[in-house]
Amino acid sequence: DAKTTQPPSMDCAEGRAANLPCNHSTISGNEYVYWYRQIHSQGPQYIIHGLKNNETNEMASLIITEDRKSSTLILPHATLRDTAVYYCIVRVASRGGADGLTFGKGTHLIIQP
Amino acid sequence: NAGVTQTPKFQVLKTGQSMTLQCAQDMNHEYMSWYRQDPGMGLRLIHYSVGAGITDQGEVPNGYNVSRSTTEDFPLRLLSAAPSQTSVYFCASSRGARTYTEAFFGQGTRLTVV
Numbered sequence A: 001d002a003k004t005t006q007p008p009s010m011d012c013a014e015g016r017a018a019n020l021p022c023n024h025s026t027i028s029g030n031e032y033v034y035w036y037r038q039i040h041s042q043g044p045q046y047i048i049h050g051l052k053n054n055e056t057n058e059m060a061s062l063i064i065t066e067d068r069k070s071s072t073l074i075l076p077h078a079t080l081r082d083t084a085v086y087y088c089i090v091r092v093a094s095r096g097g098a099d100g101l102t103f104g105k106g107t108h109l110i111i112q113p
Numbered sequence B: 001n002a003g004v005t006q007t008p009k010f011q012v013l014k015t016g017q018s019m020t021l022q023c024a025q026d027m028n029h030e031y032m033s034w035y036r037q038d039p040g041m042g043l044r045l046i047h048y049s050v051g052a053g054i055t056d057q058g059e060v061p062n063g064y065n066v067s068r069s070t071t072e073d074f075p076l077r078l079l080s081a082a083p084s085q086t087s088v089y090f091c092a093s094s095r096g097a098r099t100y101t102e103a104f105f106g107q108g109t110r111l112t113v114v
Helices: none
Strands: A009-013 A018-023 A031-038 A045-050 A061-064 A070-075 A084-092 A107-112 B004-007 B010-013 B019-025 B031-037 B043-051 B054-057 B064-066 B076-078 B087-094 B109-113
Touching: A009 A018, A018 A031, A018 A084, A018 A107, A031 A061, A045 A061, A045 A070, A070 A084, B004 B087, B010 B019, B019 B031, B019 B087, B043 B064
Parallel strands: A009 A107, B010 B109
Antiparallel strands: A018 A070, A031 A045, A031 A084, A061 A070, A084 A107, B004 B019, B019 B076, B031 B043, B031 B087, B043 B054, B064 B076, B087 B109
16 A cells, blocks of 8 residues: 655644645555544544545545645534544555555644634 | 444453453444554554455454454454553454445454553
């Protein structure tokens, strides 16, 4: 799996959009970008994933650059409950999920009231 | 919808004791795995299984055993507990490779070895 680089921490005001960057310059053509988050030591929670097109679901949007070397997770209207550690993971989808997601240290997002 | 259920939620062991952490999922997922998370760190893979009767080692397998006799259950055994195994343990499950979208995690077992 390709290595990812994320800032260790970020702040965002409640109600504003939170933009979390991730660099994955060694990503290969068949690797997807996945985002998970972990709220206060609970089990990680899947957010979204994508290959090369931008993706949106009820939780967030994922913007992947054209060269696929970086991506941004966007939480459009952050709330206090979005305070969590966010993990960007790059892997080949055909390998499945539970056989080994590589978690780095992620970005600790703190939503300020 | 129970999802992934881990028991117990908390456990204190003495050095040298053995125990089994239980993990069960009700989503008929093929893949299951165990991770440990030490303070301030990301999750590290201990063992995983891609189906009943099939298990394999992850990044940090030493001191742990697993088996997968049914699709639903994937217990993790600590053979002889050591203080270095003090950690939070997470179990995860997902559908098989060709249909993968996401992994579902349990709420964790907080283990302290004294």
